[in-house]
Amino acid sequence: MTTHVPDDSTLRDDGFSAQLAGSVLLIACGALAREILDVKDKNGWDHLDLTCLPAILHNSPDQIVPAVKAAVEKNRSSYDRIYVVYADCGTGGLLQAACDDLGVEMVAGPHCYSFFEGNDAFAARDEFTAFYLTDFLVRQFDAFVWEPLGLDRHPELRDMYFAHYTKLVYQAQIDDPALTAKAQDCAARLGLDFERRFTGYGDLERTMADWA
Amino acid sequence: MSEEEDELILSELDDEELVSQMMDDLYDGLRDEVCEGVNILLERGWAPYRVLTEALVGGMTIVGRDFRDGILFVPEVLLAANAMKGGMAILKPLLAETGAETVGRMVIGTVKGDIHDIGQNLVTMMMEGAGFEVMNIGINNPVENFIDAAKEFDADILGMSALLTTTMPYMKTVIDEMKEQGIRDDYIVLVGGAPLNEEFGKAIGADAYCRDAAVAVEKAKEMVARRHNQRASG
Numbered sequence: 001m002t003t004h005v006p007d008d009s010t011l012r013d014d015g016f017s018a019q020l021a022g023s024v025l026l027i028a029c030g031a032l033a034r035e036i037l038d039v040k041d042k043n044g045w046d047h048l049d050l051t052c053l054p055a056i057l058h059n060s061p062d063q064i065v066p067a068v069k070a071a072v073e074k075n076r077s078s079y080d081r082i083y084v085v086y087a088d089c090g091t092g093g094l095l096q097a098a099c100d101d102l103g104v105e106m107v108a109g110p111h112c113y114s115f116f117e118g119n120d121a122f123a124a125r126d127e128f129t130a131f132y133l134t135d136f137l138v139r140q141f142d143a144f145v146w147e148p149l150g151l152d153r154h155p156e157l158r159d160m161y162f163a164h165y166t167k168l169v170y171q172a173q174i175d176d177p178a179l180t181a182k183a184q185d186c187a188a189r190l191g192l193d194f195e196r197r198f199t200g201y202g203d204l205e206r207t208m209a210d211w212a
Numbered sequence: 213m214s215e216e217e218d219e220l221i222l223s224e225l226d227d228e229e230l231v232s233q234m235m236d237d238l239y240d241g242l243r244d245e246v247c248e249g250v251n252i253l254l255e256r257g258w259a260p261y262r263v264l265t266e267a268l269v270g271g272m273t274i275v276g277r278d279f280r281d282g283i284l285f286v287p288e289v290l291l292a293a294n295a296m297k298g299g300m301a302i303l304k305p306l307l308a309e310t311g312a313e314t315v316g317r318m319v320i321g322t323v324k325g326d327i328h329d330i331g332q333n334l335v336t337m338m339m340e341g342a343g344f345e346v347m348n349i350g351i352n353n354p355v356e357n358f359i360d361a362a363k364e365f366d367a368d369i370l371g372m373s374a375l376l377t378t379t380m381p382y383m384k385t386v387i388d389e390m391k392e393q394g395i396r397d398d399y400i401v402l403v404g405g406a407p408l409n410e411e412f413g414k415a416i417g418a419d420a421y422c423r424d425a426a427v428a429v430e431k432a433k434e435m436v437a438r439r440h441n442q443r444a445s446g
Contacts, residue, residue, distance in 0.1 A: 061407065088377045092407030110378045128325045128352070128379075150287020154241075157290055164327035164351055 003037045003050075008139050015052045022049035024211065025078070027071045028085035030055030031136040032112065032204070035173055036085060039205050045212045051075070055136065059148050061090030065098050072102050083211045085204070087111050107207050115203040116171050129166040131192060135173045138183045146189070158191065167193040173201060223252050231267045238271035239278075241291025243298040250299040260306040268299045269341040276338070276426040286330070293334055300337065314345050316436040319361045320371035321349035323382040328375035331405060331425075335371060338425040339432060344369075355382075355389045362399055368436050371428070372418075374405040384416035391417075400435045402428060 006016050011030035018037070019025070028036055030052040040048050053067050064086065072082055084099055084106035099106045109115040113132040114122040137144055146152055149161055168190060170183035180196055187194035222245065225233060234249035246268070253263045275292040278284040284292075318339055320332050329351050336348045347365045349357055362370050370390075374380040383403050390396040396417075403413050404422040413421030419435060422428035 088407075090377060090407050092377055092380065092409055092412060094409065110376070123378075126325070128376075129327055148285075150285070150290075154287055154291060157287055160290055160294075160330065164329070 002041050005034050005037055008136070009143075011052060011136075012055045012140055012143055015054045017051045019049045019051060019075075019078075020046075022047045023080045025049045025051060025075050025082045026085050026208075026211075027068060027075070027082060028052050029058065029089070029112070031058060031134065031140075032085055034136070035201055035204060036208070039201055039208050043209070043212065045208075048208075048212060049079070055140070056144070058089065059144060061092075064089055064091055065094050068095060069098055069102065072104055081211075085208075087115055105211070107204065109203065112204075113171060115207070116173065116199040116201065117197070118199075118202045127169070129164060130169045130195075131162070131165045131167070131190065132169050132171055133183055133186060134171050135176070135179055138170060138179050138186060141182070141186045145186075151189075162190050162192065165190070165192055167195055170194070170196045171199045172196055173199060222248055227253070227256065227258075231270070234267045235271035235274060238268065238292055238295050238299075239275055241288065241295050243295040246295040247298045247302060250302050254302075254306070260303045260310060261312050264300070264303050264307065264341060268296050268303075269338075272296050272338065272341065273426065276424060280424055280426070289334070290330065293337060296337060296341070300340065304340075312343065315343035316345075316368040316432065317365060318344050318346045318369040318371055318432065319349060319358065319365050319367040320346060320373065321353040321358060321361070322351045322373045322375075323379050323386070324352055324354045325382065326374050326376055326379035327351045328405075329373070331375070332371070332373040334425045335373070335404065335422075335428045338429050342429045342433065344432065355386045358386050359390065359393070359395070363395075368400060368439065369402060369432055370399045371402045371404070373403075374408070377407045380405060380407055380412065381416075383418065387417045400432070400439065402431060404428060 003018050010016060011033050015030050016033055024047055026036060026048055028050060033052045036050055051071060053071060057064050057067060068084055075082060082104050084104055086095060087107050087109040088095060089111050095106060107115055109119040112134060116134060151158055168187035184194050222230060230249055230252060234246055237245040249267060250263055275284060275289055279289050320336055322329050322332055336346045339346050347361055349361050358370060372383045372386060387401060401418045402420050402422050403418040408421055410421050420431045422431055
């Protein structure tokens with residue numbers, strides 16, 4: 001069964017819920033909805049339900065922990081097991097601490113850029129002058145990067161943010177030439193070199209397999 | 213009314229109105245106007261330190277407060293900081309000439325593996341505005357950079373910044389090395405950056421976690437004063 005995925009702006013601002021009386025609930029970042037549903041559908045894991053928090057929380061990590069906590073508590077009595085499909089995501093260890101307190105597992109790693117590539121491989125690169133975009137973030141570049149940084153209104157700020165970066169790495173989850181072209185354009189707008197790196201779903205898929 | 217008639221002539225304002233207008237201009241990130249205001253006040257005989265504290269730091273304090281309260285966001289803060297930087301560039305050589313007393317000395321840098329320096333640059337500016345001498349050692353600093361700079365600069369304060377969850381643990385590496393070398397207590401260690409929190413600051417053995425530039429200035433002033441008092445009474 002293929003689950004309908006809402007449009008990106010809904011995933012960004014409102015989140016999304018596909019709770020269909022499964023026994024296991026994944027509470028995830030809206031930026032991962034398509035990827036999670038693809039893995040789930042591909043593997044026929046119909047017992048996995050998904051609820052996504054607004055992806056825009058990516059830009060306000062301090063709001064992630066309370067939102068995840070509330071979602072776990074709201075759904076706890078309705079599911080056998082609940083998993084949190086976030087990495088640390090800028091919470092400075094607070095999300096892990098909250099998940100430990102709640103007794104739920106989360107995805108290992110610092111952020112989705114890392115687990116898409118595979119946490120070990122990502123760490124081994126030690127590539128700290130790269131700016132990363134995933135498929136979702138390429139599609140939502142303006143809403144997640146350009147506008148929140150004020151570059152639509154004040155393009156002169158660009159180098160204050162990006163002067164120390166050397167390249168934009170587009171981590172492709174799927175093969176889509178249109179997305180690659182858009183990612184290339186994002187790199188040009190930021191004044192960075194461009195590299196496309198196909199990651200597929202990396203540790204996300206492996207983690208989901210462990211949980212399923 | 214024509215646009216020309218609407219235009220505000222800064223030099224026609226009295227001191228109080230001008231300072232208030234400069235605060236507004238700083239808030240709006242208008243660098244040229246802020247620089248013009250600084251020059252007018254200096255021409256009117258204001259001491260550089262007074263221009264700095266009343267017009268620039270006063271204005272930036274409002275910006276910092278509104279950022280903390282979610283009224284302003286990073287882009288607006290950067291524009292305001294850029295305007296303040298313009299004013300500071302005029303005042304700095306004059307402050308050096310007048311030999312204004314230094315409140316304390318700070319070395320600040322972003323830790324190894326981290327290239328994000330917006331926060332530490334804001335802290336540098338606000339600390340300088342508050343009368344500290346600051347040596348900003350930039351980005352991607354290994355432990356020896358921090359320790360060498362602190363010794364060389366005869367710092368009271370060592371400040372470390374990180375934006376990433378993956379780089380913030382390096383702050384502990386620096387503090388542990390300071391302990392190892394028996395110099396930890398020679399410095400006040402302040403840490404800051406988006407993913408940090410109070411608990412993390414305590415856990416790694418920093419003296420304080422500073423959630424923003426204004427807090428960094430407050431903590432620095434308070435801790436340097438306490439240290440001077442302890443030395444005086446000891």
